[in-house]
Structures are given as structure tokens and as C-alpha cells.
Amino acid sequence: MKNTTFRTEVHEQLERIGQADIIVGIPSFNNARTIGHVVRAVQGGLAKYFPDHKAVIVNSDGGSSDGTSDVVHNSSIDDFNAILLHHRVSPVSKIVFPYSGIPGKGSAFRTIFEIAEVLVAKACAVVDSDLRSITPEWIELLLKPVLVGGYDYVSPLYHRHKFDGTITNSIVYPLTRALYGRRVRQPIGGDFGFSGSLAQYYLTKDVWQTDVARFGIDIWMTTTAIANGFKVTQSFLGAKIHDAKDPGADLSSMLYQVVSATFELMETYSGVWMPIRGTEPVPAFGFEYTVGLEPVNVNTARMLNTFREGLRNLGEIWLDILGAGDFSEVERLGALPDSEFHFPIGLWAQVVYDFALAFHKKILPAEHLIKSMTPLYVGKTASFILEAKDMGQTEADAEIEKLCLEFEKRKDYLVSNWK
Amino acid sequence: MENFINLILEPLKELFLKFKVFVPNLLAMLVILFIGILLALIIKRVLMRFLAAINFDSWSDRMGFTKIMRKGDMWNKPSSTLGLIVFWLLIVLTLMSGLNALQIPAIDQLVSQFFSYIPRFFSAAMILIVGYLFSGFISRAVLITAANSGFHYAKLLAEAVHTLLIVLILAMIMEQLQIAPSIVLAAFSIIFGGIVIALAIAFGVGGIDAARRIIEKEAMTKREDETKDEIEHI
Numbered sequence: 288m289k290n291t292t293f294r295t296e297v298h299e300q301l302e303r304i305g306q307a308d309i310i311v312g313i314p315s316f317n318n319a320r321t322i323g324h325v326v327r328a329v330q331g332g333l334a335k336y337f338p339d340h341k342a343v344i345v346n347s348d349g350g351s352s353d354g355t356s357d358v359v360h361n362s363s364i365d366d367f368n369a370i371l372l373h374h375r376v377s378p379v380s381k382i383v384f385p386y387s388g389i390p391g392k393g394s395a396f397r398t399i400f401e402i403a404e405v406l407v408a409k410a411c412a413v414v415d416s417d418l419r420s421i422t423p424e425w426i427e428l429l430l431k432p433v434l435v436g437g438y439d440y441v442s443p444l445y446h447r448h449k450f451d452g453t454i455t456n457s458i459v460y461p462l463t464r465a466l467y468g469r470r471v472r473q474p475i476g477g478d479f480g481f482s483g484s485l486a487q488y489y490l491t492k493d494v495w496q497t498d499v500a501r502f503g504i505d506i507w508m509t510t511t512a513i514a515n516g517f518k519v520t521q522s523f524l525g526a527k528i529h530d531a532k533d534p535g536a537d538l539s540s541m542l543y544q545v546v547s548a549t550f551e552l553m554e555t556y557s558g559v560w561m562p563i564r565g566t567e568p569v570p571a572f573g574f575e576y577t578v579g580l581e582p583v584n585v586n587t588a589r590m591l592n593t594f595r596e597g598l599r600n601l602g603e604i605w606l607d608i609l610g611a612g613d614f615s616e617v618e619r620l621g622a623l624p625d626s627e628f629h630f631p632i633g634l635w636a637q638v639v640y641d642f643a644l645a646f647h648k649k650i651l652p653a654e655h656l657i658k659s660m661t662p663l664y665v666g667k668t669a670s671f672i673l674e675a676k677d678m679g680q681t682e683a684d685a686e687i688e689k690l691c692l693e694f695e696k697r698k699d700y701l702v703s704n705w706k
Numbered sequence: 707m708e709n710f711i712n713l714i715l716e717p718l719k720e721l722f723l724k725f726k727v728f729v730p731n732l733l734a735m736l737v738i739l740f741i742g743i744l745l746a747l748i749i750k751r752v753l754m755r756f757l758a759a760i761n762f763d764s765w766s767d768r769m770g771f772t773k774i775m776r777k778g779d780m781w782n783k784p785s786s787t788l789g790l791i792v793f794w795l796l797i798v799l800t801l802m803s804g805l806n807a808l809q810i811p812a813i814d815q816l817v818s819q820f821f822s823y824i825p826r827f828f829s830a831a832m833i834l835i836v837g838y839l840f841s842g843f844i845s846r847a848v849l850i851t852a853a854n855s856g857f858h859y860a861k862l863l864a865e866a867v868h869t870l871l872i873v874l875i876l877a878m879i880m881e882q883l884q885i886a887p888s889i890v891l892a893a894f895s896i897i898f899g900g901i902v903i904a905l906a907i908a909f910g911v912g913g914i915d916a917a918r919r920i921i922e923k924e925a926m927t928k929r930e931d932e933t934k935d936e937i938e939h940i
């Protein structure tokens with residue numbers, strides 16, 4: 288079992304299993320409320336779509352105190368006949384254990400990769416443990432492109448409310464797309480499929496004592512797959528509805544985690560993204576359909592107030608990062624009344640590139656730098672909400688496409704200033 | 707007569723003997739001074755080249771050192787200033803070593819006092835540098851956190867935190883240098899206590915209206931916040 292050291296009981300379980308075709312990993316931390324549904328959906332998916340494959344469900348837990356592990360142990364589909372005409376004879380094996388290492392989703396994933404390597408898995412999938420909208424079909428859509436289509440990495444495609452996923456829509460997607468030239472719509476989706484060989488490749492990377500182990504694993508997996516030439520595809524999974532997030536979760540911390548991981552990868556793969564110009568689509572699997580989404584309450588007045596307070600208090604920091612030209616544009620926005628507020632997409636692309644350059648040149652400590660971006664991001668989000676409030680989903684998507692093209696158009700600025 | 711001549715010659719002989727002993731010491735001092743000054747010049751030049759190679763000036767700009775120097779009417783580059791500081795420190799050390807070579811008891815005592823003071827001086831310098839960087843880091847963190855939560859007086863709060871930390875650091879430095887430690891402690895306690903009392907009085911008595919406005923504004927904001935945002939940012 289190479290250098291991998293598992294707990295004795297896991298070791299024994301793995302020796303008993305010997306080999307598996309499919310691994311489905313579920314990282315968790317205090318998800319007792321929802322993980323039962325996720326485990327049952329995974330079991331249903333494996334039984335329905337991969338009855339002839341030997342499969343293992345791995346719950347890599349971060350030390351939950353709410354009985355998450357017990358729920359995983361006890362969850363199973365009582366009556367397969369309710370969802371299947373024929374079901375597999377042998378039950379799916381379950382491995383449930385607390386992972387070791389730095390606390391975080393990345394460490395949980397690392398253990399899943401290690402188990403995939405030990406069991407010589409052909410295909411793997413990871414799904415979040417707080418999902419409410421997962422169905423057995425997700426398992427087929429994440430695994431089949433790997434098992435049948437020969438793909439190495441399957442990124443999710445979801446239907447989301449036009450105001451949701453704004454960090455993805457206004458920073459991570461346009462930036463990743465412009466940098467690496469591949470249109471992966473949900474690079475930090477959280478639910479992925481990947482080949483056994485890609486899992487082994489991930490393990491060769493020396494990142495498990497860094498922030499990747501804590502919070503940057505999603506963008507790291509996507510970027511590593513794209514930048515190293517693995518075959519990438521997407522699968523349409525439908526709506527993504529998950530358990531309500533911690534209301535105390537701080538937006539600036541969230542922004543820091545996602546953006547710092549993305550900027551860090553720009554350092555690692557600068558040799559890859561610098562020569563790339565233009566983008567190409569990534570093939571997508573699954574039958575796309577529209578879903579009814581619940582309306583989302585937004586207080587744009589408060590968001591614009593946060594932007595203006597940010598401008599008033601963080602102006603000096605922004606001036607150092609953006610330079611006089613872009614900063615004067617931002618200052619002009621601060622004087623606009625709410626009804627006329629509009630954050631131009633060109634200026635936003637420039638702001639993101641300026642912050643990436645400031646991160647590269649280490650103008651400020653990384654956490655201060657990215658957290659100081661929060662009011663700008665809030666202003667941009669408010670502007671999008673004001674513009675898109677009467678738009679349909681297609682029109683809102685078209686706005687995001689325009690933003691992506693703006694990022695692509697201005698890439699020369701980033702490249703020429705990156706020393 | 708012979709006795710008389712001896713009486714005159716004896717002090718001269720003694721003086722000559724003392725001078726004979728003193729001359730090598732004087733020469734040693736001159737050699738130490740010459741070598742020390744030469745070394746100080748070489749070290750200054752090497753240090754400045756090294757600082758230029760590691761872009762020390764740009765780093766100082768980013769850390770705000772240049773801004774502080776300009777405020778203090780110092781217009782040299784930070785790298786040349788550091789080079790000059792190191793040069794003069796070496797000159798002082800050379801001078802002290804040179805004076806020590808003279809082996810004059812009064813100067814010896816002065817020199818030993820100087821050298822016993824050096825560790826205190828360096829720890830004070832370390833407190834100054836680390837304290838300055840730390841206070842800048844903390845006040846910027848306060849500024850960003852307060853601004854991100856939409857607090858109107860974020861800058862004021864950050865500046866207050868910065869000033870308090872600088873006062874604390876200066877008190878620590880003075881205490882380290884043993885400059886009137888009891889007065890420093892008393893002054894610090896009085897100033898710190900005074901600030902707290904002044905704030906309490908200003909807010910409680912002088913600023914009743916302002917306090918009411920702020921509290922009302924906060925309450926209003928809270929009422930507005932009842933329309934919670936339901937955006938999922940990721």
C-alpha cells in the first residue's frame with residue numbers, strides 16, 4: 288500500500304475489498320441532517336447504472352460530533368424495488384472514517400484519492416454531503432464519461448438562480464476560462480468525477496500541507512486537470528440545492544479562500560496560461576432542462592452602501608493596487624446614486640487583473656489584499672443584480688458571457704505586467 | 707645639587723615612561739580607527755549594493771517606511787539611510803574600541819558602560835522594527851474588517867488602534883533603554899487611563915446627541931437588515 292498509512296480498521300477493510308472499479312467519496316463535517324439522503328442517492332445511482340461494477344462509498348469525515356458517521360453507517364435504500372426493476376445482488380461497500388492531516392476538505396479528498404489508488408479504481412466521484420437535490424442520476428453523469436467516454440475529469444453543470452454563485456460568475460469562471468482557454472462553467476462546483484489515473488496524479492503533487500488541504504481543493508483539482516492536459520468534460524446535473532450555509536460565514540473570508548487559491552494557481556501555472564489566447568468550449572453530457580428556482584432576496588441598497596464605505600475607508604489601499612487610472616473610475620462610481628449605479632464589465636476585468644498582479648508582486652499580505660477586494664466585489668454584484676433583475680436566465684447568462692469575453696480581451700494587459 | 711636635578715628630572719622621566727607606555731596605545735588606537743573606518747566604508751558600500759539587489763527601496767515603499775521618513779523630513783533613499791545608520795554605528799563602535807586601546811581607567815569605565823548598554827539598544831531597535839510592522843499589520847486588518855462590515859468610522863478606528871499600539875511600543879522602548887522607567891510607566895498609565903476616561907466622558911456626557919444618533923443609525927440599519935440577503939456567493 289505504498290506510503291499510505293490508514294487506521295488499522297480501514298486497512299483491514301481495504302484488504303478485504305482488495306480491488307474496486309468505482310469509488311464515490313463523500314467528505315463531511317457535521318452533516319448528519321443531509322448525508323443520509325446523499326448516501327442513499329449514491330447507492331441508488333451505483334445500483335441502477337453500474338450494477339456490474341464493484342463500488343465503494345468512502346465517507347471521509349472531519350471529526351463530526353453530530354453523529355454523521357452513524358447516519359452514513361445506517362443509511363441504505365430499504366426497498367430497491369421502489370426505484371429499480373432489477374438491482375445488484377452484492378451490496379456496495381462503505382468505508383467510514385475520520386481523515387487525518389490538516390482539517391479541511393482537501394485533506395478529506397486526499398484520503399479518498401489514496402483509497403482510490405490502493406483499490407486501483409477506474410473511476411471516482413466526489414459529492415458534497417450537504418446536497419438536498421442529488422439524485423441517482425448524478426452518479427451516472429459524473430462516472431460514465433470517465434468509464435465509457437475515456438475522460439479524466441468531469442466538472443458539474445448546474446442550473447442556479449441568476450443571482451447565485453456570484454464569486455464563480457464574476458471572478459473564478461471568467462478568470463479560469465481566460466487563463467487556461469477552456470470554458471469550464473463551474474470550476475468550483477464541488478461535485479466532480481475523475482479517473483483513477485488522475486487521482487494518482489493528484490497524489491504526486493506536494494500540496495497537502497498548504498491551503499489546498501484546507502479550502503482550495505475544488506479550483507486546484509479543476510486547474511490541475513486542465514493545465515496538465517487531462518481530458519476534461521462537463522455533465523449537466525440539474526439544480527444544485529444544498530443545506531443552508533452557516534449564517535455567520537463571513538463573505539470576505541469566503542472570497543479570500545476562493546480567490547487566493549485561484550491566484551496561487553496562477554503562480555504555479557504561469558508558464559501554461561501566459562501563451563494561451565482565446566478559449567474553446569468543453570463538451571457537456573446530460574440532458575439539459577430548466578428547473579423552477581426559488582426567488583432570492585437581495586438588499587442592493589445595503590450592498591451599495593458597503594461599496595461606498597469601502598471606497599471611503601480603503602481608497603488608499605485600492606489606489607496602490609489599481610493605479611490612478613482605474614481608481615478614478617472606481618471613485619466616479621462611488622458618486623453615482625443607487626438608481627444609476629453601473630459597474631462597467633471592462634473595469635471589473637481590469638480590477639481582477641490588478642488584484643492578481645498585486646498578489647503576484649506581493650504588494651500586501653495575501654489575506655489583507657484579497658479581503659480589501661470585498662467592497663469592490665459587492666459593488667460589482669449589486670450592479671449585476673440591478674441590471675439583471677428583469678432578465679430571464681438566458682439573458683443573465685449572456686451578460687456573464689460578455690464579462691468572460693472582456694476578461695479574454697484584456698488578457699494581454701495581465702501578461703505584459705506579469706514579471 | 708644632584709638631588710635638585712633629580713628632583714626635576716624624576717617627574718620628567720616618569721612622564722617619559724608614561725609617554726613610552728602611552729605611544730603604542732595611541733598607535734593602536736589610530737590603527738583601530740583607520741581599519742574601523744575603512745571597514746565601515748566597505749561594509750556600507752556592500753550593504754547598499756545588497757539592498758539595491760533585493761529591491762529594499764520598493765519593499766520599504768510597500769511597508770510604509772519611506773512614508774515615515776518623508777514625514778520626518780528625510781529625503782534619502784531608504785537603502786542609503788540604512789547604509790548610513792550601519793556606517794555610523796560601526797564608526798561609534800570603532801571609536802569606542804579605539805578609546806579602549808588607550809587603557810585610561812576613566813575612559814575604560816565609559817567604554818564598558820557603553821558596551822553593556824548595547825544589548826539594550828539592540829533589543830529596543832528590534833522592538834521598534836517588529837512593533838512598527840505589527841502595529842501596521844493590525845491596524846490594516848482592523849481597517850479592512852471594519853470597512854467590509856460597512857462601518858462608517860473604519861479609518862478612524864484603525865488609526866486609533868495604530869496610535870495606541872505605537873504609544874505602547876514607545877513605552878516599551880523607553881523602558882528597555884532605561885530612560886526614566888518609572889516616569890514612563892506613570893506617564894503611560896496616566897495617558898492610557900486618561901484616554902479611556904476622556905472617551906467615556908466624551909461619549910457619555912459631551913456626545914449624548916452623537917451617541918444617540920449613532921445608536922439610532924445602528925438600530926435603523928439592523929431593521930433594514932431584517933431583509934436578509936439570500937445570495938449564495940459560491
